[in-house]
Amino acid sequence: MKKILQVVSCLERGGTEAFLMNQYRNIDRDKIQFDFFVFREKDYPYLDEIRSMGGNVFFGVPPKSTHLHRFFQTAEKVMREGGYSAVHSHVNLTNAWVLLAAKRANIPVRVSHSHDMHGQGGKLFKRIYRALELSLLKSSANVFLACGKDAGEYLYGAAFFGEHGKVINNGIDVERFLKCDHEKTVSAKESFGLPNDCDLLIGNLTRFESKKNQLFMLEVFDELLKLRPGACLVLGGPDGGMLEQTRQRALELGVSDRVRFIGSRDDVPACLHAFDAVLFPSQFEGLPIALLEAQASGTPCVVSDAVSKEADIGLGKLRFIGLGESPAYWAEELLKTVEKSEPVSDPEILRAFREKGYDVKQSAQELTEVYLHGQKA
Numbered sequence: 619m620k621k622i623l624q625v626v627s628c629l630e631r632g633g634t635e636a637f638l639m640n641q642y643r644n645i646d647r648d649k650i651q652f653d654f655f656v657f658r659e660k661d662y663p664y665l666d667e668i669r670s671m672g673g674n675v676f677f678g679v680p681p682k683s684t685h686l687h688r689f690f691q692t693a694e695k696v697m698r699e700g701g702y703s704a705v706h707s708h709v710n711l712t713n714a715w716v717l718l719a720a721k722r723a724n725i726p727v728r729v730s731h732s733h734d735m736h737g738q739g740g741k742l743f744k745r746i747y748r749a750l751e752l753s754l755l756k757s758s759a760n761v762f763l764a765c766g767k768d769a770g771e772y773l774y775g776a777a778f779f780g781e782h783g784k785v786i787n788n789g790i791d792v793e794r795f796l797k798c799d800h801e802k803t804v805s806a807k808e809s810f811g812l813p814n815d816c817d818l819l820i821g822n823l824t825r826f827e828s829k830k831n832q833l834f835m836l837e838v839f840d841e842l843l844k845l846r847p848g849a850c851l852v853l854g855g856p857d858g859g860m861l862e863q864t865r866q867r868a869l870e871l872g873v874s875d876r877v878r879f880i881g882s883r884d885d886v887p888a889c890l891h892a893f894d895a896v897l898f899p900s901q902f903e904g905l906p907i908a909l910l911e912a913q914a915s916g917t918p919c920v921v922s923d924a925v926s927k928e929a930d931i932g933l934g935k936l937r938f939i940g941l942g943e944s945p946a947y948w949a950e951e952l953l954k955t956v957e958k959s960e961p962v963s964d965p966e967i968l969r970a971f972r973e974k975g976y977d978v979k980q981s982a983q984e985l986t987e988v989y990l991h992g993q994k995a
Contacts, residue, residue, distance in 0.1 A: 620703040625655045629662035630856035631882045633907045644982040681715035697723035714755035727992040730759035732773035734904040766928040769904035789981030795914035798891040806888035817848035821893035827858030831899045841949035854880040890915035918959040
């Protein structure tokens with residue numbers, strides 16, 4: 619059996635963590651076992667499940683300049699003593715430092731994984747530092763993965779990724795989202811505590827952080843209420859630093875009585891089936907699992923054009939809109955999307971996911987090959 623150390627910044631119910639847990643549940647654990655190295659210590663929701671499947675969780679510090687020595691001490695100790703065949707790092711450009719530690723610990727397979735996209739501008743010092751980190755990453759890793767072509771080209775550069783990179787799709791357990799027990803959907807909807815006159819339910823289940831653009835969601839929702847006064851908005855997910863600011867903005871706009879904050883949920887399929895649409899105006903993304911889950915549930919989505927088009931499974935459930943458009947325009951298009959949405963059959967959804975390679979069984983098998991054979995997979 620091969621032991622793999624997965625390195626993440628946290629273990630909240632976010633997209634990268636969801637990807638990893640999907641793989642862990644479906645990978646052949648007679649061949650592959652995961653442990654986790656996490657930058658921030660906390661009582662995370664996935665800890666019990668990881669340990670029940672035989673995994674260990676180690677806590678360290680992020681590799682920032684103020685405590686780089688401490689990071690290397692802790693990370694290298696875990697890597698040297700764990701008997702790992704591979705270290706798989708999921709913290710984008712910070713993979714450079716993680717995989718340098720893995721190289722120093724003589725780990726044979728060192729996997730860098732890009733899960734995101736963001737602009738490469740910024741001040742001169744930041745651009746220089748990024749260039750140095752990228753050079754370090756390319757010399758420390760020996761396997762270069764990404765959730766999609768766009769995310770791979772963002773992190774590694776188009777030419778480098780074209781020659782050395784590999785896309786591992788964000789596979790999900792599609793069948794888990796296809797058919798949700800009606801009682802569970804009703805129960806989820808009741809748990810939101812919606813007003814009795816709610817006749818349109820818009821949702822978003824992602825981390826509360828600036829890139830997810832929840833403040834803009836509220837502006838769109840404010841405009842939507844002018845068109846559909848019975849609408850409600852449900853916002854869920856872990857706090858990435860923007861939760862209180864989002865609550866305050868709802869109060870400022872005077873829409874807080876129509877907005878529900880539901881926290882992190884373990885009944886995501888039921889929530890998605892309860893929504894009439896998902897609003898997803900992210901400022902940048904790699905290939906968000908949240909949108910794959912929504913499409914698997916048959917829920918229409920209105921999405922910013924900053925999200926990679928690779929997220930579209932081809933079921934006609936995604937409507938892309940530019941972030942330069944006004945909140946009023948977004949609200950109009952959101953309402954049109956709900957009104958025009960047609961049901962999609964379960965076989966159609968399954969076929970689309972399998973043809974696109976977004977079924978978790980496919981991605982788990984591809985990852986197994988990477989762990990067993992490294993660059994040659």
